[in-house]
Amino acid sequence: MGRPLLPLISVEAITTAALDLVDESGDFSLPKLARRIGVSQSSIYNHVSGREEILELLRHRIIAEEPHAPVDHGQWEEALRVLIRAYRDAFARHPRLAPLLVLQSIKDPDVIGMYEDLARALEAAGFGGRDVVSAISTIDSFALGAALDLAAPDVVWDPPADGYPALKRALSDAGPAQERGRHAFDFGLDVIIGGLRDRLRTKQGHLA
Structure with a gap:
């Protein structure tokens, strides 16, 4: 019997199989991966080398699946919008990996x-020191949360029949699940960009 034209195992095959297992069950193990x-x-x-390297391969895979266009760091607001959306979209495709x-x-x-692109855009805006890492951490939390929100069930909040009038009024205007998720992301992105812009203005006012 002749040898197979392609090997059964490669780094690419390991990454694909691990991602399939995570998408299906939320995790993977080396025995399950081998099977x-x-x-x-x-x-x-x-x-x-083991699980840690496989996870980094998965991180690389989801970011590389749909690469974003190059950003102009000098146009910091637009750069942040592109990068945050790309990060959100990567995890939204595989929410169980997050x-x-x-x-x-x-x-x-x-x-x-x-x-690095985020840091350069923030520096171009005028941020420095620990504010850069703080902004990146805030962006990280928002992008991951937005990705998980896109994977949430159609009914996220299901209040009892009696009470909770303010929440029920808000939910009545929320629209379909996907529309709500998109609006929430755009809303949050505007809040983050606006908050960063206001912080810069305050900082510049103190230096004047």
Whole structure:
């Protein structure tokens, strides 16, 4: 019997199988990964060092799936909008991956490059020091939350029949689930950009 034209296992095959398992169940294990690919668990270690490396490969995969256009750091508001939307969209495609990736340090060069773009845009706006990292952390939290919101059930809030009038009035105007999610993201993005702009104005006023 001739040898197969393509090997059963490769870094690409490991990444694809791991992402499939995460999309299906919210996690993966090396034994399950080996069974999914059809190889022995020990053969996986010939291609990757272990779970941590696989998670970084997954991080790289979801960011690389739909790369965003290059940004002009000097146009900081538009740059932030492009980068935040790209990050949100990456996790929205694979929402079950988010809880796994937030538990370990970000090392993938392409993903680090997105954070470099964020830092450069914030510096171009006039932020410096710890404000840059604080802004990035705030953006991170918002983008991840927005991605999970897109994966939420159609009915997120289901108050009892009696009471909660203010919430019920708000929900009556929320629209369909996808429309609500898009509006909430655009609303939150405007709030973040506006808040950063106001903070810069306050800072500049204090320096005047």
